Amino acid sequence: MRIPYRSIIRGCQTVQKLLQRAFPVSPVSAQWHQQRLILRCMCTKEERNHYITTPIFYVNASPHLGHLYSAVLADCLHRYRLLQGCNSKFATGTDEHGLKIQQAAEAAGKDPLSFCTDVSERFKHLFRSCNVSHTDFIRTTEQRHRRAVEHFWSVLQNKGLIYKGSYEGWYSTQDESFLTPQQVGDALDSSGRKIKVSLESGHKVEWMKEENFMFRLSEFRPQLRDWLRGNPRAVQPERFYQAVLHWLQEDLPDLSVSRQRSRLQWGIPVPNDPEQTIYVWLDALVNYLTVAGYPDKYSQWWDVAHHVVGKDILKFHTIYWPAFLLGAGLPLPQVIHVHSHWTVGGKKMSKSLGNVVDPLERSQRFTTDGMRYFLLRQGVPDSDCDYNDQKLVKLLNAELADSLGGLLNRCTAPSLNPAQIYPSFCPNSFPSDQASRLRGRAVTEDYLMLTAVQSLPAVVAQHYESLHVYKALEAVGSCVRQTNGFVQRHAPWKLDRGDSDDQRWLDTIIHVSLECLRIYGTLLQPVVPEIANKLLSRLGVQPGERSWAALNFLPRYQGQDCPFEGRALGCDSGVLFSRLENPNAGKGKPAKTKKAANLM
Ligand SMILES: Nc1ncnc2c1ncn2[C@@H]1O[C@H](COP(=O)(O)OP(=O)(O)OP(=O)(O)O)[C@@H](O)[C@H]1O
Numbered sequence: 001m002r003i004p005y006r007s008i009i010r011g012c013q014t015v016q017k018l019l020q021r022a023f024p025v026s027p028v029s030a031q032w033h034q035q036r037l038i039l040r041c042m043c044t045k046e047e048r049n050h051y052i053t054t055p056i057f058y059v060n061a062s063p064h065l066g067h068l069y070s071a072v073l074a075d076c077l078h079r080y081r082l083l084q085g086c087n088s089k090f091a092t093g094t095d096e097h098g099l100k101i102q103q104a105a106e107a108a109g110k111d112p113l114s115f116c117t118d119v120s121e122r123f124k125h126l127f128r129s130c131n132v133s134h135t136d137f138i139r140t141t142e143q144r145h146r147r148a149v150e151h152f153w154s155v156l157q158n159k160g161l162i163y164k165g166s167y168e169g170w171y172s173t174q175d176e177s178f179l180t181p182q183q184v185g186d187a188l189d190s191s192g193r194k195i196k197v198s199l200e201s202g203h204k205v206e207w208m209k210e211e212n213f214m215f216r217l218s219e220f221r222p223q224l225r226d227w228l229r230g231n232p233r234a235v236q237p238e239r240f241y242q243a244v245l246h247w248l249q250e251d252l253p254d255l256s257v258s259r260q261r262s263r264l265q266w267g268i269p270v271p272n273d274p275e276q277t278i279y280v281w282l283d284a285l286v287n288y289l290t291v292a293g294y295p296d297k298y299s300q301w302w303d304v305a306h307h308v309v310g311k312d313i314l315k316f317h318t319i320y321w322p323a324f325l326l327g328a329g330l331p332l333p334q335v336i337h338v339h340s341h342w343t344v345g346g347k348k349m350s351k352s353l354g355n356v357v358d359p360l361e362r363s364q365r366f367t368t369d370g371m372r373y374f375l376l377r378q379g380v381p382d383s384d385c386d387y388n389d390q391k392l393v394k395l396l397n398a399e400l401a402d403s404l405g406g407l408l409n410r411c412t413a414p415s416l417n418p419a420q421i422y423p424s425f426c427p428n429s430f431p432s433d434q435a436s437r438l439r440g441r442a443v444t445e446d447y448l449m450l451t452a453v454q455s456l457p458a459v460v461a462q463h464y465e466s467l468h469v470y471k472a473l474e475a476v477g478s479c480v481r482q483t484n485g486f487v488q489r490h491a492p493w494k495l496d497r498g499d500s501d502d503q504r505w506l507d508t509i510i511h512v513s514l515e516c517l518r519i520y521g522t523l524l525q526p527v528v529p530e531i532a533n534k535l536l537s538r539l540g541v542q543p544g545e546r547s548w549a550a551l552n553f554l555p556r557y558q559g560q561d562c563p564f565e566g567r568a569l570g571c572d573s574g575v576l577f578s579r580l581e582n583p584n585a586g587k588g589k590p591a592k593t594k595k596a597a598n599l600m
Pocket of ligand 1: 055056057058059060065066067069070174308309310311312313340341342343348349350351352353
């Protein structure tokens, strides 16, 4: 049985109330126990496998920032699952068939396969450079995929769901999409000629009339509605779920699933009918099954599939794809996570429009983790986000260089930490029981900070799971600010080292701050793996001590042993994140570090 995360949280909230009754003097204790409970429940045996996919990207041109965004969102979810101790399969790849590619290859004077190989390699290179840790990269021109598509087609055909018919209507080659008359409007092309366009994408459409194979999509409307009504979290966020339900109120005509071979040669031929080529979207969507192992052994992964897709392909993933799967008698994806678009000057960044930001060049200029952090910190699944270099530099300097990097500098600076160790925690200076608090040196804000950091893993987990990564990063950022405030408030550099009480308090301040940093570093691994590694290595946290289960914040406060206390810090490999220059001031060279300035 799977226990949804929300039920765990609700259950934990009930348990928290009971614990608060059991530990009336220390609400923090109750939270500590709540967190343990959540950590233990996180990855139950039944939830061990996860299969995460990005869309496969169309290779009609080089990758842009929007593609990298889809990939790092999915990568973040995959890395988070691994941290939880789950088995996670993470697939991405390239979509290589269709008329657009046939035409692009012709224009480039190349044969389609070498054209595809060339662009596919660019996607692979980008993902490698940006630490996208996919476990499979599929190309739809591979033999394993052709076999899966042919099998899938035969299953649908044997069930009587595909029939030979005649399609007449509007078609957008640019979107590889069929449109109803209501989805089409008038426009003028660049030379002022009247044309018909898709109202949604603005791309040109043409009237198409040809004999081809049709899929009985209309039969699936009731089943699709039942699925969505019974699974209100199947499409997230909510606004996209509502959009799909709305579409399902309208007519759902049967769908053409092949093109005449005379028009489209670059694709998989329909089994037993060499005059027809399989529709590129049916071909592309089956990639998720191919990677899971279809048609052989696939249920281990297929039963736990999560798709991450842009809103431009919502209909394909929430109507066509589930209908094909229902037709083939296969389970539906668990969740379809939808995200909005990166825009430039308010317009969707798109290969066809050419208004693209080169993600490779930007990640070289602003670092890989800088780009990952910016995309995940600013990208909001529900609404579009405009890309801007200045905004990026400002955000990275404030949050990674000054706030997080500054905190690490302070706590590891030889001036404050001459022994370069994880110093001791003194329970008398920071007592956990209410009665002794007046005798300690910690103040109310310090206790509030502990409570915030204590509950941070559960907060972050919830946001990672729903792919609201920006909310997770907001929560981490707020705790980092509180920890900086803690250090600033007690100004350890002003304490008298000759006084044993002051020295114990100084050590406690540093111990607590390092513990906070350890939690931040562990939680940030899915977003900024290199920075998190640098931070945790500097703290002396070993690779085996970086999992979700190892979070266990500030055990000394609970009277337990802390494995880090007294341990030597790792070596100093420089500032955590070098400040970037404003792109207007110079061409994005790393600015002088503010290491000294960050110290006090
Ligand atoms: N501007 C964007 N912002 C966020 N994600 C995007 C953006 N553009 C594309 N994507 C991601 O890439 C997926 C597939 O995009 P596709 O390969 O069609 O790129 P495109 O630039 O939209 O191409 P085209 O302009 O040829 O339609 C989208 O579903 C989405 O996941």
